[in-house]
Amino acid sequence: MRLAHVITSDGARARKGRTMGLSRRRVLALAGAVLAAPSAARRGWVQAYPSRTVRVIVPVAAGGANDTTARLFAQKLTEILGQQFYVENVAGAGGNLGIGTAARAGPDGYTLLAAGGNFVINPSLYAKIPYDPERDFEAVSLMCSSPHVLAVHPSVPVSNVTEFIALAKASPGKLSYASAGRGTPAHLAGELFKLAFGVDMTHVPFTGGGPAVTATLGGHTPCVVSALPTGAPYAKAGNVRALAMMSVKRSLLLPDVPTMAEATGTDLAADIVTGLVAPAGTPGEIIDLLHRTIAQFIQPESEAKTVFKCSLD
Numbered sequence: 001m002r003l004a005h006v007i008t009s010d011g012a013r014a015r016k017g018r019t020m021g022l023s024r025r026r027v028l029a030l031a032g033a034v035l036a037a038p039s040a041a042r043r044g045w046v047q048a049y050p051s052r053t054v055r056v057i058v059p060v061a062a063g064g065a066n067d068t069t070a071r072l073f074a075q076k077l078t079e080i081l082g083q084q085f086y087v088e089n090v091a092g093a094g095g096n097l098g099i100g101t102a103a104r105a106g107p108d109g110y111t112l113l114a115a116g117g118n119f120v121i122n123p124s125l126y127a128k129i130p131y132d133p134e135r136d137f138e139a140v141s142l143m144c145s146s147p148h149v150l151a152v153h154p155s156v157p158v159s160n161v162t163e164f165i166a167l168a169k170a171s172p173g174k175l176s177y178a179s180a181g182r183g184t185p186a187h188l189a190g191e192l193f194k195l196a197f198g199v200d201m202t203h204v205p206f207t208g209g210g211p212a213v214t215a216t217l218g219g220h221t222p223c224v225v226s227a228l229p230t231g232a233p234y235a236k237a238g239n240v241r242a243l244a245m246m247s248v249k250r251s252l253l254l255p256d257v258p259t260m261a262e263a264t265g266t267d268l269a270a271d272i273v274t275g276l277v278a279p280a281g282t283p284g285e286i287i288d289l290l291h292r293t294i295a296q297f298i299q300p301e302s303e304a305k306t307v308f309k310c311s312l313d
Contacts, residue, residue, distance in 0.1 A: 046283045049109050050083040056112045056276075059098025059119075061091040063210015064180050065227030069144050069274045070114035076297045077290070087114075091207040094118055094183045100130030103137065107281030109290075112140065115277045117185035125183040138287055140276040141294040147247030148189045148270050149231045149257065151240040152223045153216050161243040161263045164223075165197045172200035178212040178221040181205045186212070189246050189270035190225040196268050216240055227272045228253065246270040 054077070058070045067089065074085040090098030095118035105111035113119075115137075122129050131137075150161060158164040168175050179186035182205040194201055204221050206212040209230040216224040217239055224231065224240065232253050235242035242257045248269050250259060260268040276294070278287060 046285050049286050049289065050081055050085075052110065053083060054085045054110050054112065056085055056087050056114055057098050057102045058087050058089050058114045059091065059095035059102075060089065060116065060180060060184075061206070061208030061211050062089050063213070063230065064208040065144075065146055065229045065272055066114055066116040066274050067208065067210070068229050073114075073143055073276065073294065077293060080293050080297060081289075085112075089208075094122060094126070094181050094205075096122055096126065096129050096131075102277075103131035103279060105279050107279040107283075109278060109282050109286035111279065112290075113137065113277050114143070115275050117188075117272055118181070118183050119275075119277075121183045121185070121188070136280050137277040138280055138282050140278055140287055140290045143274045143276055143294070145271045145273045146228045147245055147251065148186060148225055148272065149228050149235065149242050149251075149254070150193065150223070150225055150244050150246065150260075151216065151231050151235055151242045153219050153221075154238070154241055155219060156222045156241070158243070159241075161258075161260065164243055165199060165264070168197075168199035168201055173202060175199075175223060176202040176204050176221050177223040177225055178204045178206060178215045179225050180209040180212050180227070181207060185270060185272040186225045186227060192268060192270060193225070193246075196266050197264070213240070 056070050056074050058067045060066050067087065070087050074087055077085040090101050092098070095116070099113060099115070099119060099122070102111055102113035120133055123133060152158065152164065156164070156167075158167055177190050179190055181187065186209065187203060187205060190201070190203060193199070201223070204215070206215060209227050212224055213226050213230055213234060215221045217234060225246075228251060231240065231242070232251070234240045235254055235257070242254055244260045244263045245251055245254070245257050246260055246268055248259065250257065260266060276290070278290075
């Protein structure tokens, strides 16, 4: 009786063990399928990228060098990748508003940021900003660099930068200069000019390079420090008088405008750099695709000519 009981009990335990073992396998298989499903779905939408429109945030107003560059690159990305890349200007707070908007966007490749100088300058300029340039973004590609030009309204009674410096020293605090905004490369270039030549000028910040040049065109600010792509067309047309290039060499776009070193003997160069970045966590496959695509269209001679027309390096 005891032996039969033992055999029956052992058999029951064996059957139970087989049933439990089979359940475990089923559970593990089901769990594996559940875990693999998001990964497979992720691979699917990454491989299909871009399957809809892509927003490129420009954190300054339309018309400046950052905006011009972003629109040129968005057009080429649209042509090559077959989906629309469009520019959205989100200006304000020295660029912090637009950059913060991009930092909070989903890391799916459908929001990108055209990052200019304020992207790296603002962390040292403001006590609190809505982003961390290293933690919150992934680098995609450098897009361009461009020098600045110092220009004045035609009514200002100077014909060169030496005369302008003399005028500023004779009227301390009375002259003002416009820039693309507080903390922008144009602002820093203007402050470098003031320090280099010991002049007292009032800084007037705008929400982008376009509005800054417009203010000088209208005579509201007598002087503007502008990225070359923004200011050059008006200088060539005679709407403003370009006094000096803040660069190590003359621009082919404005060959008659001397560098600051040529005009004054003081070497003063200040470039604006624009790059494309994506929110942190954007799949590496998407970053690589965008990088390869940009490398593809900035290499041919035909595109180099287009970039040159915009006075970008």
